[in-house]
Amino acid sequence: MKLTGDDIADADGLLSSGRRKSSSAVKVTITPAQPRTLSHLPKRPPVDIAFSDLTYAVSEGRKKNGKTILKSVSGRLRSGELTAIMGPSGAGKSTLLNILTGYRTTGIQGSITINGHERNLSQFRKLSCYIMQDNQLHSNLTVEEAMQVATALKLGSDVSKSEKEELIQEILETLGLAEHVKTMTSNLSGGQKKRLSIALELVNNPPIMFFDEPTSGLDSSSCFQCISLLKSLSRGGRTIICTIHQPSARLFEMFDHLYTLAEGQCVYQGSTQQLVPFLGKLGLACPSYHNPASFIIEVSCGEYGDNIRKLVTAIRNGKNDIRTGTSFPALEALNNTTAPSNNVKLTNAQNGNNIVSFNNDANDKDVAADKKGNGIMLASFKSNEKENGINGDASQVVIPVDLSSNEKSDNVAASLLDSGIVDTKRRYPVSEWKQFWVVLKRTLLFSRRDWTLMYLRLFAHILVGFLIGALYYNIGNDGAKVLSNLGFLFFNMLFLMYTSMTITILSFPLEMPVLLKESFNRWYSLRSYYLAITVSDLPFQTIFCVIYVTIVYFMTSQPPELERFAMFLSACLLIAFVAQSVGLVVGAAMNVQNGVFLAPVMSVPFLLFSGFFVSFDAIPIYLRWITYLSYIRYGFEGTALATYSFARKNLKCSQIYCHFKDPKTTLEELDMLDKDFRIDIVALVLIFIVLRVSAFVFLRWKLRAAH
Numbered sequence: 001m002k003l004t005g006d007d008i009a010d011a012d013g014l015l016s017s018g019r020r021k022s023s024s025a026v027k028v029t030i031t032p033a034q035p036r037t038l039s040h041l042p043k044r045p046p047v048d049i050a051f052s053d054l055t056y057a058v059s060e061g062r063k064k065n066g067k068t069i070l071k072s073v074s075g076r077l078r079s080g081e082l083t084a085i086m087g088p089s090g091a092g093k094s095t096l097l098n099i100l101t102g103y104r105t106t107g108i109q110g111s112i113t114i115n116g117h118e119r120n121l122s123q124f125r126k127l128s129c130y131i132m133q134d135n136q137l138h139s140n141l142t143v144e145e146a147m148q149v150a151t152a153l154k155l156g157s158d159v160s161k162s163e164k165e166e167l168i169q170e171i172l173e174t175l176g177l178a179e180h181v182k183t184m185t186s187n188l189s190g191g192q193k194k195r196l197s198i199a200l201e202l203v204n205n206p207p208i209m210f211f212d213e214p215t216s217g218l219d220s221s222s223c224f225q226c227i228s229l230l231k232s233l234s235r236g237g238r239t240i241i242c243t244i245h246q247p248s249a250r251l252f253e254m255f256d257h258l259y260t261l262a263e264g265q266c267v268y269q270g271s272t273q274q275l276v277p278f279l280g281k282l283g284l285a286c287p288s289y290h291n292p293a294s295f296i297i298e299v300s301c302g303e304y305g306d307n308i309r310k311l312v313t314a315i316r317n318g319k320n321d322i323r324t325g326t327s328f329p330a331l332e333a334l335n336n337t338t339a340p341s342n343n344v345k346l347t348n349a350q351n352g353n354n355i356v357s358f359n360n361d362a363n364d365k366d367v368a369a370d371k372k373g374n375g376i377m378l379a380s381f382k383s384n385e386k387e388n389g390i391n392g393d394a395s396q397v398v399i400p401v402d403l404s405s406n407e408k409s410d411n412v413a414a415s416l417l418d419s420g421i422v423d424t425k426r427r428y429p430v431s432e433w434k435q436f437w438v439v440l441k442r443t444l445l446f447s448r449r450d451w452t453l454m455y456l457r458l459f460a461h462i463l464v465g466f467l468i469g470a471l472y473y474n475i476g477n478d479g480a481k482v483l484s485n486l487g488f489l490f491f492n493m494l495f496l497m498y499t500s501m502t503i504t505i506l507s508f509p510l511e512m513p514v515l516l517k518e519s520f521n522r523w524y525s526l527r528s529y530y531l532a533i534t535v536s537d538l539p540f541q542t543i544f545c546v547i548y549v550t551i552v553y554f555m556t557s558q559p560p561e562l563e564r565f566a567m568f569l570s571a572c573l574l575i576a577f578v579a580q581s582v583g584l585v586v587g588a589a590m591n592v593q594n595g596v597f598l599a600p601v602m603s604v605p606f607l608l609f610s611g612f613f614v615s616f617d618a619i620p621i622y623l624r625w626i627t628y629l630s631y632i633r634y635g636f637e638g639t640a641l642a643t644y645s646f647a648r649k650n651l652k653c654s655q656i657y658c659h660f661k662d663p664k665t666t667l668e669e670l671d672m673l674d675k676d677f678r679i680d681i682v683a684l685v686l687i688f689i690v691l692r693v694s695a696f697v698f699l700r701w702k703l704r705a706a707h
């Protein structure tokens with residue numbers, strides 16, 4: 001990977017002005033390289049997150065709120081820092097991360113603030129991204145295609161195509177993926193997949209990035225590269241937060257800030273360097289040559305006695321670091337700024353960026369502003385060292401202010417909007433129509449490359465078509481073989497139903513994790529996605545169905561009339577679409593294992609009440625309602641009417657006596673004499689619509705439940 005620690009840090013233009021590198025910065029140099037400029041990344045504000053008294057409980061058994069997972073935890077996570085959330089297994093790391101990302105939103109007490117203002121989840125989601133443990137990449141795309149989709153969805157139309165291409169190039173080069181542009185994502189190594197996941201989210205330059213176990217499944221060298229990359233991202237002014245299981249000493253040193261949980265409580269928060277002295281002060285001396293990360297985990301697990309309460313109390317009393325507690329005078333002073341006062345000392349205004357750098361002493365309450373009096377103000381200040389008990393650990397904060405109005409900016413989102421950085425009116429960077437189009441093109445590309453979905457399916461339709469054609473060869477116009485012909489009509493329904501349904505049940509749930517990630521990270525709306533996948537498979541389903549029906553219709557010698565063929569085909573097509581919709585409902589509501597078993601089982605009543613096994617008048621009245629729900633009934637009836645109704649002439653008779661020589665006799669036997677073909681078509685269309693809407697509702701429910 002060609003990457004220097006400052007690659008992204010210095011150059012991405014994110015927070016280029018007024019930022020001071022932390023004095024404790026670890027300079028990461030993997031291979032020497034010229035600092036490069038990610039000139040095409042959109043400008044974003046740096047963001048600090050603070051949370052106070054967060055409590056999260058879940059119900060256990062019949063007890064509501066029976067288990068408290070997080071117990072009044074507080075903390076502050078800063079821009080420009082790489083923060084690790086650590087703790088023993090079950091300590092609540094993932095729970096905290098899910099709450100901070102906004103992935104979990106219910107059952108939470110306490111407050112979360114962004115740059116000192118209450119978090120507006122909708123705005124926050126536009127500023128942040130969550131990179132989950134399993135990467136969740138589409139396997140049938142190349143690295144380049146995946147990046148093109150990300151830029152098309154995440155960058156507005158104000159960014160030209162060539163700028164997008166340059167941005168992709170820049171990001172891939174910086175992240176060491178430039179040599180793999182044509183590689184399928186499924187063929188990337190674990191570390192490369194992780195880097196691609198980051199590259200995809202980096203496209204719109206989110207100032208806050210959350211990572212769940214970014215190093216899981218990686219070897220030590222890839223772990224180092226991965227954390228180096230996160231470090232570089234943080235050096236660019238981003239707030240980088242990740243959960244991590246016991247990193248090696250080498251990795252641990254690379255983190256700026258550590259937040260440690262034990263039994264749902266915070267046992268340490270502060271700089272990584274201060275961990276050992278802090279523990280030492282409490283009589284917990286880290287043995288020589290011992291990894292501090294392992295030591296704090298061992299302490300949290302109770303290996304050195306019951307120290308959790310002692311640690312929690314020490315942290316709450318604020319002995320370790322400026323971040324302890326919710327009150328930090330310098331920061332409070334700045335957050336409460338109302339207007340520039342007389343004692344403003346403007347030290348370094350950079351009006352081009354609306355960014356100001358200044359030194360701030362908390363007691364003096366210095367405030368700075370850009371000369372235009374608007375936009376985001378970026379401050380680099382030195383904390384009051386004596387008051388906060390630390391030495392020379394300067395920090396950086398961003399304070400959104402609208403100094404022109406002489407009023408305190410009480411909503412970070414409003415300020416971001418004022419500065420033109422976040423457009424609060426628009427939920428997504430591109431229109432839903434554009435989202436639909438991009439997702440549709442992507443889905444069509446997958447389909448073309450998916451062997452099972454395309455070629456096997458095509459092959460199955462042709463093979464079964466010829467097999468059925470041979471089995472029922474030339475029976476369609478023979479009065480002696482009407483019962484066999486009805487068997488043929490019913491088999492058509494069965495074949496079209498199962499092939500369309502099972503392929504969707506098998507493939508759709510596999511899309512769910514990607515959908516979950518992309519919709520959470522605001523790539524597109526569920527509506528656009530759903531419409532795209534709904535539309536994308538219809539052409540293929542239509543082609544397969546037309547091929548199959550054409551083969552069997554003519555091989556079995558059904559009436560050679562265009563109208564009848566069209567009617568027959570339309571009933572078959574609708575059955576395939578409806579069955580595919582059943583597959584979508586099942587796929588949206590359950591996983592593959594359950595779906596593969598339950599969908600065929602649930603279809604049995606519809607098959608039984610289709611009118612093939614028992615004619616309608618023979619079905620007991622109290623069960624007859626099922627026939628109205630049976631889409632197979634409408635399909636079977638439709639094809640039977642297309643074949644035997646509409647004044648069809650008498651069939652030929654290959655034997656001495658043919659009971660079903662007159663087509664009316666067949667319809668009478670099936671209790672279909674007075675049935676209307678149009679009603680069957682309308683019923684199938686209605687069922688199709690209801691099922692598609694239901695699948696959408698299930699999906700929305702599932703996404704909400706997952707969040």
Ligand SMILES: Nc1ncnc2c1ncn2[C@@H]1O[C@H](COP(=O)(O)OP(=O)(O)OP(=O)(O)O)[C@@H](O)[C@H]1O
Nearest residue numbers: 058067069087088089090091092093094095096245
């Ligand atoms: N919905 C839930 N119902 C019941 N218990 C839950 C629920 N979610 C989490 N927990 C419990 O809360 C505790 C913390 O879970 P969490 O996944 O946050 O831990 P973790 O620190 O991330 O653990 P690990 O490192 O093993 O992933 C665990 O004991 C877990 O069993």
